[in-house]
Structure formats: structure tokens, C-alpha cells
Amino acid sequence: MKDKVKLFALLFIFACFFLYHSKSEHLDKIQPNLWAFGTSDDTTVIEEEASDSLTQDEVWDWDEIYRIYKQLKGEKEDSLRDEYYFQIQKSFDIFAAAFRELLKNYVIEIPPLELIEYALDGITRQLDPYTDFFLNEKELNDVVSNYEYVGLGIVVSEIDSSLVVVDFIDSLAKDISGLKFGDQVVFIDNVKLVPNLDTLRAYTSGKENSRIELRVRREGVDTLIPIVTFRRKIEVPEVSFSKIFDVDDGKAIFISIKQFTPNMPDVVREILRSFVKFKPEERKGIIIDLRDNPGGTLESAIQLCEMFLPPNTIIVSTRGRAEDEEKTYKATIAPIDTTTPLIVLVNNGSASASEIVAAAIQDNDRGVILGEKTFGKGIIQSIAVLPYDSYLKITTAKYFSPSGRSIHKNRYLSSASKQIGKLYSTDTLFYTKNGRVVRESNGIQPDIEIKEKDRNSFVDYIRSKALIVKFITRIENQEPLSLGILQNKKRILEKFSNYLKEKGIDYKPFTETLLDTMIAYLERDKTQGSLLQKFKGLKKEMHKPIDKLVQENSNEILEEIENEIERRIVSFYEYKYYVLQQDEYFKESVTLLKNPKRYYEILGVKK
Structure with missing residues (x-):
């Protein structure tokens, strides 16, 4: 190196x-x-x-x-x-x-x-998007070491030139910050903020336990609300949620891992130890959720695999330009559980270390991979210290699954990226431990594929604008909040329609926006009068008023409203389990755990 x-x-x-x-x-x-x-x-x-x-x-x-x-x-x-x-x-x-x-x-x-x-x-x-130079340690840490920070623990989105609180990192931030879902941060310490996230971050970060005063705009309140709170150390959780739950006459455990930090294996190990206290015949399944996990350290990925694989099992190998980059990593410590059915959830946001784990579990036939095809980042970076405390994050190797396949996808146009994509690649078929065929592809292909639902563009739009969040905040300021308000569904939908109209929402789907562009061109072209009238007629037919849009999408809107009310009236932990129970990936996983015959057939095991 x-x-x-x-x-x-x-x-x-x-x-x-x-x-x-x-x-x-x-x-x-x-x-x-x-x-x-x-x-x-x-x-x-x-x-x-x-x-x-x-x-x-x-x-x-x-x-x-x-x-x-x-x-x-x-x-x-x-x-x-x-x-x-x-x-x-x-x-x-x-x-x-x-x-x-x-x-x-x-x-x-x-x-x-x-x-x-x-x-x-x-x-x-010109090399690849992962090789980068950092002039100082702070720049490096902002990219690499984002495990903890000092701040308020709020999740903010920039929406229509406003900084809107859309979520909280943990229950403490939700309970003690004084902020509510949908609050718009306007002032911090008497400084009116330029509405961008970098500016907000600069003002919310600072010394631990230091005082901070915010003024926020809240739906249903005419004046700005002053809020005095304190900055604290926020530890971004490696495991965002875990839960032991009933499956038939036994128990299963769900563990959601959001990043592969050096501390993550210890956290997961403790959670699993609480699960393996149950007798083997009572343990019906382990679900590891790696969706939208961008990766992290190679060592933490190896340690996670070691919890489920017998000693001396190959986990991953690396090959690079230098001899010291050619390594094979095997399980070296006693596992926690090698027999309980294991399901690993992945999607397009699962990358790097997440893919190392998924490939190791799949190639060793230790568990079933369920979800979408993964991202396809099969290269490893190392940090080199340069003079004057500057740093270089440099791509040094490609990694390969236990069967020998690369999962790296070249999605960049530089000459170096193209060469990396071809390095050590082959069209050869690869085989898992039980003889199942797996192919070298751009990411990990799941054993059970969950296709993404068709997106509802109108519901996506109101979600992106946090309109339901703000709507429920207004109701919360007018009356005690409970799921009882959903008993009269017609009334709540009517109130939501009126709220959207009050906010001046005039939704246009993408196709209508394209029509507007065509009409603008045709209006300048005086020779296409008849065609212009046809396009205008089509636009009139396509455009729908807010009342009709809300009515047509009433089921999904009511579901969104129910979810928003639920996360405000129950605990932080209870809400996560409430959402999980509605998750299609989770439902499919539980169905599979209830059908051991199908589980083992997928892995090529006869039982």
C-alpha cells in the first residue's frame, strides 16, 4: 500500500x-x-x-x-x-x-x-468516484467517520425554500428537543437562516451541552414559536431497530443494520445472544435487514458473517495490483448460530460491505437473500496519510465472493473505471456450496425477488412536500390527536383537500408538464393552430382538480394519515414495529419462515 x-x-x-x-x-x-x-x-x-x-x-x-x-x-x-x-x-x-x-x-x-x-x-x-483527496482530517471525517456528531438529532428536509423537520434520530430527540414534526426552522440564535441544509448544519453543530435557541413556524400557529434546547452528542445507531417476535409456536428475530461501523458487530452480537437463549427448536428464524445500507468497514462485514458461518469458511477474497492486496478472509471465531433459518434483506441501496455479507451467506448456502438486486460496489478503498495531515482515499482492490465471482458494476465513463470493471471479470458460471448456479453480475441477485410497487405520483408528490406531516401538525394544534379522527373518513379527506387548496397546490403529473411544454412551442408556431387546439383539449381532459385527485387516491392517503398519527401518539420503538408489520419484505420473510420446506428447497437442501 x-x-x-x-x-x-x-x-x-x-x-x-x-x-x-x-x-x-x-x-x-x-x-x-x-x-x-x-x-x-x-x-x-x-x-x-x-x-x-x-x-x-x-x-x-x-x-x-x-x-x-x-x-x-x-x-x-x-x-x-x-x-x-x-x-x-x-x-x-x-x-x-x-x-x-x-x-x-x-x-x-x-x-x-x-x-x-x-x-x-x-x-x-478521472479515476473512479470513490478515490478522493482530502486537504485535512475534518474533510475526511465528514465523509468516512459519520458515526457520531454533536447536534439536535433532527432530520430536516429542504422543501419549497423552507427547512422542515420530518423525523428524529432517536426517541430522546423526539421527546426533549421541543420540536414537532413539520416545524419549519426560521431562526437559530437570532440569525435568520438561508434555507439550505449546509447552513442549518453549521448552526446546529457546536459544543456538547451548549445552549441553542430556535424560532420555528408551526402549522396552525400564527406567530413564530421560540424553542430553547441544548446540543448533545448524537450517536447514529448501527442497529436502527431489533425485535424478537412470535412465529407459529416459536420465536424469530429481526435486526436492521444501517451501517458497518467498527462497533456494529459487538452490538449485533449482544442482540443475537439474547435470541439464542431460546432452545434451538424454538428458534424459527433470523432476519437481517441490510436495505439502504451503503457499507462501511470490511472488518465489520467479516465479523458479522462469522456469527453465522462455521470456522474456516471462506467469507471474501480481495485482489489488487500489489501482492499484499491478494487476501482470502475466512471465519476464525466460534459462531453464534449456524442452523437457525437466516434471511438477509437487500435492495438497490445495499452496497459494498452489505454485498460482501449477502454474497457470503448466499455462496455458503447459509441463508436466503430476499429483495432487489444490490447496488454493485465491489471495490475496496484504503486511506493513505499524506503530508501536512492531508489524506487520499484510494481504490486498492476488488473483492470476490466465496465462489469467486465479482459483483462490481461499472456505471461510470472514465477509462480507469472501465478497466476496473473488466479486472478479473469472467463469464464463467459459479456454484454455491450446495451446487446452486450463481452468476457474476452487477450486484447480488436475490434468491427471492421483491418487485417494487408501482409508484403513485400524486401520493409521492404530497409526501415529498411533507404535506400530510404539516396537515396532521395543524390538527394536533386544534384538537387531541388520536386514530379516532379516521372514523369519519369522508370528513378527514375533505379537510385534507381543503388544506391542499389553501396551500395553493395545483398538482401536475409529468405527462401534463410535457404537454405544457408542447403547447408553449405550438403557440409560437403560428402554422400549427389545429394541432395546438388538440393539445389544449388533451390538457383540459388530463388535468384533475385537487378534490378528484384526493378521492381517487383516498386509500393511500388515509394510510399515510394513519401512519403519521401513529408515529406521534406511540413510542419511538413501538412505531418502528408498527411500520415493520406493514413492510412487504418483512411479510414475505415471515411467510418463508413459516414454510421451512420452501426455505430449504431454495438452498438446495433436502429435508
């Missing part, structure tokens, strides 16, 4: 040789400060400042660079040595000259560090 990073580090430092002067005429007099490098624990570190008498050849250590090149590319004839040196020198010369000219002659002054960020951003963008 350290050898590969050196070339990037050298490029970075070469650019930094040119110290910035505000007056361009002094640039010709710049004397670069040169640095010598050492390595420790696969990271590049600065050891000491070199003297001005060092030659460029001594600083760049061409023999060392060529040794790296030969190690990574294989032994080459010595006749290539001079050519390779020349290519490196030429690259540095061109880059340095361009860097110098931009500092000296660009129409506005650009700080050197800002310019090097632009340069490295351009380099990494």
Missing part, C-alpha cells in the same frame, strides 16, 4: 514547492523547500526538511520510484528504465509549469492549497 501512495504523495509535494507570493513578479525568485520522506504503518509521513543543496534527483530518489514501478508492473528490461524516468520527469515538469503559470498569471489570485485541491480533484475524478 505504502509504495503505491508514494507516487501520489510525490506529485502533491512537487506542486507545493512553489511558495505563493501575492505579487506575480516575485514568482521567478521562488526557492522551493524540499522534503524527504519516510514510511510507517503503510502511511506516508514527513521526517525532516531537506537542505537547499539537495539535487532534484536526490529528492525524488528515482531508483526507489523505479523499484516501485517494477514491483507493481512486474520485472521490466533495464532498457525501459530511462524511458520511465523521462515519463515521470515530463509529467512533473508539465504539472509544475502549469501550476506556476496559474499562480502567476490567472486573472484572480488563487491560494496554492486551493489550486492543488482543484488539481487533485481533477485527477481523482
Whole structure:
């Protein structure tokens, strides 16, 4: 790893040789400060400042660079040595000259560090979307280490130039923050906010336990409401929800994992230990939910697999450009449960570490994968420490399932991304432990596919605008909130229609928007009068008033209203289980657990 990073580090430092002067005429007099490098624990570190008498050849250590090149590319004839040196020198010369000219002659002054960020951003963008440069540790942590932060624990969406509270991270935020669903944050500490999430984040973050004053606009209240609360450390839960529930005459457990953090395996292990206290014959199933889990650390994925697979079982292997990237990872510790039926839920948002787990469970026939085809991120990144506490997140390897297949999908156009997609790929058929055929594809193909329901564009629209959230907040401010208000369904739908009209909602489906565009073109084209009238007639026929739209979608709207009321009147934990019971993935999983014969047939096991 350290050898590969050196070339990037050298490029970075070469650019930094040119110290910035505000007056361009002094640039010709710049004397670069040169640095010598050492390595420790696969990271590049600065050891000491070199003297001005060092030659460029001594600083760049061409023999060392060529040794790296030969190690990574294989032994080459010595006749290539001079050519390779020349290519490196030429690259540095061109880059340095361009860097110098931009500092000296660009129409506005650009700080050197800002310019090097632009340069490295351009380099990494041409490689793949996961390789990235970070100028400092804060930038890196914002992307990589988002396990905890100091804030209010609220989930906010930017809706129609307003910052709307749509959810809470945990029950504490819901109960003590003073905020309600649908509140629009207008002021923080007497500062009127520009309605964007970055601005909000800047004001809500700060020192733990520090006081913060908000003023919010709430549906049904004429004046802004002052709310005084405190910032606290918010730990984003690795396991968002777990529940032991009844299945026939036994017990099953559901565990939803949202990110693969270093701490996640310990959390899941404790949850599973509470489940395996039941006798084996009482344990009917384990459901692990990895939907919309973007991944995390490789080690945590391996540890999760070890809970369900016998020792010495292959979990994943990696292959990269360097020899030390070729590794096979096997289960090494005693598992928690290797026999209880296991179902892993995935969807298009399941990526990276989630796919490592799904592939290991599928290829070893330990459980059934249920849901949608996964995202298809089959490459691994490592963090390299560069000089001045800067960092490079770099793609170093591809990973492969126990059967040997890659699941990486190349969805980017750069030359490097295309080459990564083809690396070690094959059309060969692969086989699971029990002999089931699995194919190398762009993601993990589930054993049981759950097709997404047809989307209702009108309901999606009112959901995206948080209109039901705000509507229920208004009712909550007028009368005690309970599910009893749904007894008169006609009345509640009428009130919702009136609310939408009061808000000036005039919904247009995408097809009607296209018609408007065509009509606008035809109105400018005076030769198409008859066609214009036909399009206008079609638009009139297509457009539906709010009352009719609400009536046509009444069942889904009533369901949304019921869900919104439920999450306000029950506990945080109770609401999660309430939603889970309506989940199609969960329903299908429970149905499968109640049918052991089908479960084992899918895995190719005769029982």
C-alpha cells in the first residue's frame, strides 16, 4: 500500500514547492523547500526538511520510484528504465509549469492549497468516484467517520425554500428537543437562516451541552414559536431497530443494520445472544435487514458473517495490483448460530460491505437473500496519510465472493473505471456450496425477488412536500390527536383537500408538464393552430382538480394519515414495529419462515 501512495504523495509535494507570493513578479525568485520522506504503518509521513543543496534527483530518489514501478508492473528490461524516468520527469515538469503559470498569471489570485485541491480533484475524478483527496482530517471525517456528531438529532428536509423537520434520530430527540414534526426552522440564535441544509448544519453543530435557541413556524400557529434546547452528542445507531417476535409456536428475530461501523458487530452480537437463549427448536428464524445500507468497514462485514458461518469458511477474497492486496478472509471465531433459518434483506441501496455479507451467506448456502438486486460496489478503498495531515482515499482492490465471482458494476465513463470493471471479470458460471448456479453480475441477485410497487405520483408528490406531516401538525394544534379522527373518513379527506387548496397546490403529473411544454412551442408556431387546439383539449381532459385527485387516491392517503398519527401518539420503538408489520419484505420473510420446506428447497437442501 505504502509504495503505491508514494507516487501520489510525490506529485502533491512537487506542486507545493512553489511558495505563493501575492505579487506575480516575485514568482521567478521562488526557492522551493524540499522534503524527504519516510514510511510507517503503510502511511506516508514527513521526517525532516531537506537542505537547499539537495539535487532534484536526490529528492525524488528515482531508483526507489523505479523499484516501485517494477514491483507493481512486474520485472521490466533495464532498457525501459530511462524511458520511465523521462515519463515521470515530463509529467512533473508539465504539472509544475502549469501550476506556476496559474499562480502567476490567472486573472484572480488563487491560494496554492486551493489550486492543488482543484488539481487533485481533477485527477481523482478521472479515476473512479470513490478515490478522493482530502486537504485535512475534518474533510475526511465528514465523509468516512459519520458515526457520531454533536447536534439536535433532527432530520430536516429542504422543501419549497423552507427547512422542515420530518423525523428524529432517536426517541430522546423526539421527546426533549421541543420540536414537532413539520416545524419549519426560521431562526437559530437570532440569525435568520438561508434555507439550505449546509447552513442549518453549521448552526446546529457546536459544543456538547451548549445552549441553542430556535424560532420555528408551526402549522396552525400564527406567530413564530421560540424553542430553547441544548446540543448533545448524537450517536447514529448501527442497529436502527431489533425485535424478537412470535412465529407459529416459536420465536424469530429481526435486526436492521444501517451501517458497518467498527462497533456494529459487538452490538449485533449482544442482540443475537439474547435470541439464542431460546432452545434451538424454538428458534424459527433470523432476519437481517441490510436495505439502504451503503457499507462501511470490511472488518465489520467479516465479523458479522462469522456469527453465522462455521470456522474456516471462506467469507471474501480481495485482489489488487500489489501482492499484499491478494487476501482470502475466512471465519476464525466460534459462531453464534449456524442452523437457525437466516434471511438477509437487500435492495438497490445495499452496497459494498452489505454485498460482501449477502454474497457470503448466499455462496455458503447459509441463508436466503430476499429483495432487489444490490447496488454493485465491489471495490475496496484504503486511506493513505499524506503530508501536512492531508489524506487520499484510494481504490486498492476488488473483492470476490466465496465462489469467486465479482459483483462490481461499472456505471461510470472514465477509462480507469472501465478497466476496473473488466479486472478479473469472467463469464464463467459459479456454484454455491450446495451446487446452486450463481452468476457474476452487477450486484447480488436475490434468491427471492421483491418487485417494487408501482409508484403513485400524486401520493409521492404530497409526501415529498411533507404535506400530510404539516396537515396532521395543524390538527394536533386544534384538537387531541388520536386514530379516532379516521372514523369519519369522508370528513378527514375533505379537510385534507381543503388544506391542499389553501396551500395553493395545483398538482401536475409529468405527462401534463410535457404537454405544457408542447403547447408553449405550438403557440409560437403560428402554422400549427389545429394541432395546438388538440393539445389544449388533451390538457383540459388530463388535468384533475385537487378534490378528484384526493378521492381517487383516498386509500393511500388515509394510510399515510394513519401512519403519521401513529408515529406521534406511540413510542419511538413501538412505531418502528408498527411500520415493520406493514413492510412487504418483512411479510414475505415471515411467510418463508413459516414454510421451512420452501426455505430449504431454495438452498438446495433436502429435508
